[in-house]
Amino acid sequence: MNKKEKGEYGYRTYRRQFQLGIVLLAVVAILIQLGARNFTQKTEIKNILTVMAVLTVLPMANVASPLVASWRYKQLDRRFYEACRVFEDRFVLLYELVITSREQIIPVEAAAVHPSGIYLYCPSERLNTAKAKEYLTETLKAERFKLPVQIIREEQAFLKRLGNLKAAAGEDDEIEMTAAANVLKRLSM
DSSP states (O other): OOOOOOSTTTHHHHHHHHHHHHHHHHHHHHHHHHHHHOOOOOHHHHHHHHHHHHHHHHHHHHHHHHHHTTTTTTOOHHHHHHHHHTTTTSSEEEEEEEESSSSOOOEEEEEEEEETEEEOOOOOOOOOOHHHHHHHHHHHHTTTOOOEEEEEEHHHHHHHHHHHHHOOHHHHHHHHHHHHHHHHHHHOO
């Protein structure tokens, strides 16, 4: 499987498989360490193997916790991705982001970063859009971006919004859009 970067179509599936592989590898290592205890008679060696197994659990938990938190967010529908792709030459488009704040998880199916603002397609019914918008606006403001954030829940409304956006003009717009897109990527798992 090709490596996918944050913001690319297929990233959620790639990341899930990668994290699952690491967790399974850690589980195998823990089982080997605990199983090796049965092949030694020395108490010191048994204790060392037990401590090693316990210490292996810590990095595994660091990988497993975001895996569990993002498990329900599946890969973006291919049809929707194809409908969005036609706009990629006009502005920056990101896909399959899972942005986390202290209060909630913001599953972003697609994000358009444009000089006029940031437009997020988030169809999740659980999402508190007011809190999400406030969090993203404050975070972008802290990064010195004054772009307004708009969260759109309906697919057709998002696609219509993309169709109404003009192509970014100038190198300054390109630099600003790329920098704002990088902020969104950093916020994403």
